[in-house]
Amino acid sequence: MTDDVTDPLRPSDHADSPAPDASTGGAAGGGALGVVGWLRWGWRQLTSMRTALVLLLLLAIAAVPGSLVPQRSADPNGVRQYFVDNADLAPVLDKLSLFDVYTSPWFSAIYILLFVSLVGCVIPRTKHHYKAMRAQPPRTPARLARLDAHRSEILEFQDDTDAAAAAATAIEAAQQQLRKAGYRVARYDGATSLSVSAERGYLRETGNLVFHAALVGVLLAVGIGGGFTYTGQTVIIEGRTWVNTMLDYTSFNPGRFVDEDALQPYALTLDEFSLSYVTPGAKGAGQAGDFVAHLTTQFPDADAEAGEVRVNHPLQIAGDKVYLMGNGYAPTITIRNSDGDVVFSESVPFLPQDNNMTSQGVVKVPDGLREQVGLVGFFYPTAQELTNGAYTSVYGDLEYPMLTFWVYAGDLGIDGGVPKSVYTLDPSEMTQLAGGDSGTDSLELKPGDTVDLPDGLGTITFENETPEAAGFQDSVKRYVSLSIHRDAAATWVLVFAVLATAGLLAALFVPRRRMWVKATRQGHTVHLEYAGLARGEDPALDGALEQFAQRHLASLADPAPAGEPPTKPESTPDVD
Amino acid sequence: MPDASPLTLDSVSVLLVWTAIAIYALAFIAYAVDLARRGAVAVDAKDAAAKIARERELVAAGGAGGGSRVGIIEQMRAQETASEEALNAPVGKRARLVWARIGTSLTVLGFLFHLGGDVTRGIAAGRVPWSNMYEFALTGTLLIVAVYLGVLFRYDLRFLGTFITGLVVVLLGGTAIWFYTDIVPLMDPLKSVWLVIHVFVASLATALFALAFGLSVLQLMQARRETRIAALAKAEGGASGTAKTGPGFLKTLPSAEALESLAYRFAILGFIFWTFTLIAGSIWANDAWGRYWGFDTKEVWTFVIWVLYAGYIHARATRGWRGSRSAWLSIIGFTAVIFNFTIVNMFFKGLHAYSGLN
Ligand code: HEM
Numbered sequence: 001m002t003d004d005v006t007d008p009l010r011p012s013d014h015a016d017s018p019a020p021d022a023s024t025g026g027a028a029g030g031g032a033l034g035v036v037g038w039l040r041w042g043w044r045q046l047t048s049m050r051t052a053l054v055l056l057l058l059l060a061i062a063a064v065p066g067s068l069v070p071q072r073s074a075d076p077n078g079v080r081q082y083f084v085d086n087a088d089l090a091p092v093l094d095k096l097s098l099f100d101v102y103t104s105p106w107f108s109a110i111y112i113l114l115f116v117s118l119v120g121c122v123i124p125r126t127k128h129h130y131k132a133m134r135a136q137p138p139r140t141p142a143r144l145a146r147l148d149a150h151r152s153e154i155l156e157f158q159d160d161t162d163a164a165a166a167a168a169t170a171i172e173a174a175q176q177q178l179r180k181a182g183y184r185v186a187r188y189d190g191a192t193s194l195s196v197s198a199e200r201g202y203l204r205e206t207g208n209l210v211f212h213a214a215l216v217g218v219l220l221a222v223g224i225g226g227g228f229t230y231t232g233q234t235v236i237i238e239g240r241t242w243v244n245t246m247l248d249y250t251s252f253n254p255g256r257f258v259d260e261d262a263l264q265p266y267a268l269t270l271d272e273f274s275l276s277y278v279t280p281g282a283k284g285a286g287q288a289g290d291f292v293a294h295l296t297t298q299f300p301d302a303d304a305e306a307g308e309v310r311v312n313h314p315l316q317i318a319g320d321k322v323y324l325m326g327n328g329y330a331p332t333i334t335i336r337n338s339d340g341d342v343v344f345s346e347s348v349p350f351l352p353q354d355n356n357m358t359s360q361g362v363v364k365v366p367d368g369l370r371e372q373v374g375l376v377g378f379f380y381p382t383a384q385e386l387t388n389g390a391y392t393s394v395y396g397d398l399e400y401p402m403l404t405f406w407v408y409a410g411d412l413g414i415d416g417g418v419p420k421s422v423y424t425l426d427p428s429e430m431t432q433l434a435g436g437d438s439g440t441d442s443l444e445l446k447p448g449d450t451v452d453l454p455d456g457l458g459t460i461t462f463e464n465e466t467p468e469a470a471g472f473q474d475s476v477k478r479y480v481s482l483s484i485h486r487d488a489a490a491t492w493v494l495v496f497a498v499l500a501t502a503g504l505l506a507a508l509f510v511p512r513r514r515m516w517v518k519a520t521r522q523g524h525t526v527h528l529e530y531a532g533l534a535r536g537e538d539p540a541l542d543g544a545l546e547q548f549a550q551r552h553l554a555s556l557a558d559p560a561p562a563g564e565p566p567t568k569p570e571s572t573p574d575v576d
Numbered sequence: 577m578p579d580a581s582p583l584t585l586d587s588v589s590v591l592l593v594w595t596a597i598a599i600y601a602l603a604f605i606a607y608a609v610d611l612a613r614r615g616a617v618a619v620d621a622k623d624a625a626a627k628i629a630r631e632r633e634l635v636a637a638g639g640a641g642g643g644s645r646v647g648i649i650e651q652m653r654a655q656e657t658a659s660e661e662a663l664n665a666p667v668g669k670r671a672r673l674v675w676a677r678i679g680t681s682l683t684v685l686g687f688l689f690h691l692g693g694d695v696t697r698g699i700a701a702g703r704v705p706w707s708n709m710y711e712f713a714l715t716g717t718l719l720i721v722a723v724y725l726g727v728l729f730r731y732d733l734r735f736l737g738t739f740i741t742g743l744v745v746v747l748l749g750g751t752a753i754w755f756y757t758d759i760v761p762l763m764d765p766l767k768s769v770w771l772v773i774h775v776f777v778a779s780l781a782t783a784l785f786a787l788a789f790g791l792s793v794l795q796l797m798q799a800r801r802e803t804r805i806a807a808l809a810k811a812e813g814g815a816s817g818t819a820k821t822g823p824g825f826l827k828t829l830p831s832a833e834a835l836e837s838l839a840y841r842f843a844i845l846g847f848i849f850w851t852f853t854l855i856a857g858s859i860w861a862n863d864a865w866g867r868y869w870g871f872d873t874k875e876v877w878t879f880v881i882w883v884l885y886a887g888y889i890h891a892r893a894t895r896g897w898r899g900s901r902s903a904w905l906s907i908i909g910f911t912a913v914i915f916n917f918t919i920v921n922m923f924f925k926g927l928h929a930y931s932g933l934n
Contacts, residue, residue, distance in 0.1 A: 010893075013894060013895045013896070014893055014894065014895065015892070015893050015894060015895045015897075015898045016893070017895065019895070049890060049893060049894040049895070050894055050896070050897075052890055053887055053890045053891055053894050053897065056883055056886055056887040056890060057883075057884075057887050057905075059883050060880045060883040060884050060887065063871075063876055063879055063880050063883070064876070064880060066871055066876050067873040067876040067877060067920070067924060068924075070925070071871060073870065073871060074870050074871055074872050075925070078925065101871075102871050222869075231866070231867075278760070278761055283758045283759060283760050284758070284760025284761055287760060287761060287763070289761060289762070289763060289764050290764065291764055310764075311764035311765050311767070311864060312764070312765060312767060312768045312860075312863045312864050313863070314863065314866065321866070323865070323866035325866070483866045485866050485867070487862075487867075487868075490862060490868055493858075493868065494855075494858075494859070494868075497855050497858075498855070500851075501848075501851055501852065501855065504847075504848060504851060505848065508844045508847075508848065509844075537837070537840065537841075539837070539841065
């Protein structure tokens with residue numbers, strides 16, 4: 001029964017649609033199809049329930065490989081490592097876009113087809129639904145007893161006129177009560193039988209359409225909003241100031257429509273990075289937490305303000321959000337040549353390698369020494385010597401800091417103009433002077449120490465930031481790595497997601513049902529029938545019908561309406 | 577295992593959890609006995625039904641019929657109608673299945689211990705007890721039992737008791753043995769209201785999917801039985817054969833169609849909660865990691881599960897897919913849920929490194 005106007009429109013292979021028969025099946029019923037025929041046929045296939053289902057399942061399957069193989073978008077280092085570990089396999093996988101699953105041609109094809117199908121499905125249904133909402137509930141079927149839920153009563157009266165009046169009153173009352181209960185009602189009266197036809201639950205289809213349309217909204221918001229979105233990364237060492245210009249970002253990923261010259265002019269100064277550690281002896285000892293980057297924010301021609309960035313609590317500034325992504329130590333290192341002139345003096349961010357903040361960093365001295373010198377350093381905030389003589393860090397805080405260096409001399413390879421990472425050193429054109437297999441021990445320094453560089457190149461100092469303090473607590477500077485985002489899409493995505501959820505709730509839980517109340521007069525009796533028909537999932541139909549019938553009968557028994565009150569209704573048990 | 581020496585709140589919690597596991601195991605046995613006995617009960621009921629039908633037939637045919645055989649299809653329909661009524665019977669009017677009662681009583685008892693174990697863990701940790709894999713499993717299985725017991729007020733789903741208690745014994749037992757983690761302070765990203773909401777809602781969805789899964793499995797078994805009976809009826813011309821048509825307890829269960837529509841009801845509830853999990857997770861990710869979606873492994877699986885259940889809902893509305901085919905999707909969906917919780921947590925790399933396992 002899907003030919004009623006008030007029924008929602010469904011693709012022809014929907015479970016509620018009439019099964020295809022020879023006359024309606026097929027594309028154009030035999031003969032030549034012609035281009036238009038084929039196109040129409042193809043479109044019908046694309047917008048069928050089966051296609052939607054297959055595409056949904058394909059989408060689920062296609063998403064899985066991205067969790068098995070590292071993705072460039074989520075885990076670029078993992079991808080690099082994968083190429084190292086699986087040198088033969090990786091290029092093949094790369095050809096298949098398996099490192100970029102979610103932007104791959106095949107994944108895109110699936111979801112684009114799915115959304116084309118969705119739009120093609122939703123538009124005609126929306127039109128249809130618009131009309132349905134204006135249409136009358138359908139005629140009262142001739143035989144109500146055949147419907148999903150049915151109940152009948154026989155009322156007896158003194159004479160025919162009483163019965164006729166009572167029938168009219170009953171239907172009138174039913175009409176009012178149904179309308180009050182949120183049904184749309186229509187009267188279909190005949191000579192001996194009066195009836196009211198009622199329908200409710202249009203919201204179910206509205207919800208379904210809103211849900212599907214909101215999914216399109218999500219996709220569009222992501223797609224279009226992404227063009228106006230940027231993310232950039234930077235590192236700020238305690239005491240330093242970072243300015244929101246392209247120059248100061250270590251990396252920057254703008255969407256297509258982002259104007260890189262129009263970034264908001266503001267500056268952030270890292271006053272302090274504070275954190276706490278679970279003390280030794282306690283469960284989870286050494287675990288760091290409560291990270292707070294205390295910042296000073298400054299706009300041109302405005303007073304500086306204090307700001308904070310914590311995990312889960314980004315700093316909102318000028319429409320940007322600033323996230324705390326990581327932290328580490330930035331030992332200040334001073335290098336002097338053999339004449340005692342300072343040739344290098346900087347705080348160098350070291351990258352943490354483990355939970356106890358064993359960290360690695362690189363110092364490059366291109367000028368000022370006899371040769372170009374590169375140092376690969378390890379920093380241990382609480383150093384402990386292993387049996388093989390190497391060090392490890394046993395605690396993340398600065399209890400017993402130690403900095404060690406391997407020293408290389410030769411060509412740093414940075415003159416060619418090719419940018420090189422500040423965190424890596426390419427020693428292929430250099431000779432190792434200290435550490436490793438060089439025959440000379442690596443350099444070891446505690447805060448405040450100065451040692452000689454090998455081969456009389458000069459000296460290196462590990463500066464103590466608080467030389468007069470008793471312990472090492474604040475002897476080394478910390479840095480934070482921040483991620484600065486402008487996300488034009490997020491709010492819209494959320495709006496559409498919430499809309500989708502609301503639509504879904506309506507689509508799944510608003511019952512759509514029809515109800516009929518019919519009063520048939522036969523002499524001095526009135527045969528009252530109540531019938532209900534579920535349109536879609538409606539487990540509560542029987543209960544609802546029963547409840548309505550009881551309430552309706554009770555209202556009839558009230559002495560309010562004119563005429564004789566009906567004699568005790570005789571209930572006929574429903575054989576169904 | 578935690579240090580056994582001082583009786584800390586956490587070791588009390590562990591003790592309660594193990595007690596709960598033991599009681600659930602007993603409940604499982606009781607429910608299994610119930611299922612086994614249902615076959616026999618069904619035979620008795622069948623005889624009774626046959627007798628009544630015979631009498632009716634005699635009356636109808638004025639004693640001239642003499643035919644004493646009842647069509648097995650009608651028999652099955654009669655059983656199914658009775659079973660559907662039993663399914664919807666209010667608490668006071670349910671069949672007195674002794675072993676099922678024992679099973680339910682034990683499940684309630686186990687639940688109380690389980691709840692105690694969960695709450696003491698939360699108090700000991702000073703936060704919600706779902707912050708690492710151990711606690712998540714603890715609370716997740718608690719919710720499975722809670723939802724099951726809650727649903728019992730509305731539907732007589734005790735035939736799912738073996739499945740629910742069995743599932744919980746395996747998950748909770750495995751959790752207690754392999755996933756136990758000491759209480760440690762929360763990592764920074766977990767300090768968020770979204771931990772409370774997102775994870776709780778995910779557990780709730782899981783519980784509902786579990787019920788849907790159990791019903792879908794039964795639906796498939798029942799559908800197979802119905803097909804066999806139909807085939808038998810054809811072959812023997814409606815005579816009630818003695819051929820095996822499946823496990824005996826199936827005779828006391830509602831029709832495949834009724835099981836399907838019940839499974840669907842739980843699945844759509846679960847789907848709503850899962851949708852909410854997905855959105856809440858994205859909001860949290862946007863706070864914690866600076867992007868609301870990044871196809872991190874856990875995000876991928878949450879998405880895959882969501883799409884699978886969307887597929888299931890569609891399948892139910894697609895001609896040729898309603899019935900057994902869609903049931904398979906519900907089964908695959910729940911398999912993905914379990915996979916996501918176990919294998920993905922343990923072996924897949926990603927940002928969601930909060931299992932607390934090493
Ligand atoms: C992004 C892809 C899609 C998703 C995630 C999705 C999801 C859903 C969900 C969750 C429902 C159940 C809620 C409700 O009844 O409104 C549903 C129903 C429905 N969807 Fe989709 N859908 C998608 C694409 C499509 C497409 C392409 C079509 C058209 C062929 C379609 C047609 C329908 C129909 C007709 C229903 C109602 C089913 C019924 O009568 O019960 N959907 N969809």
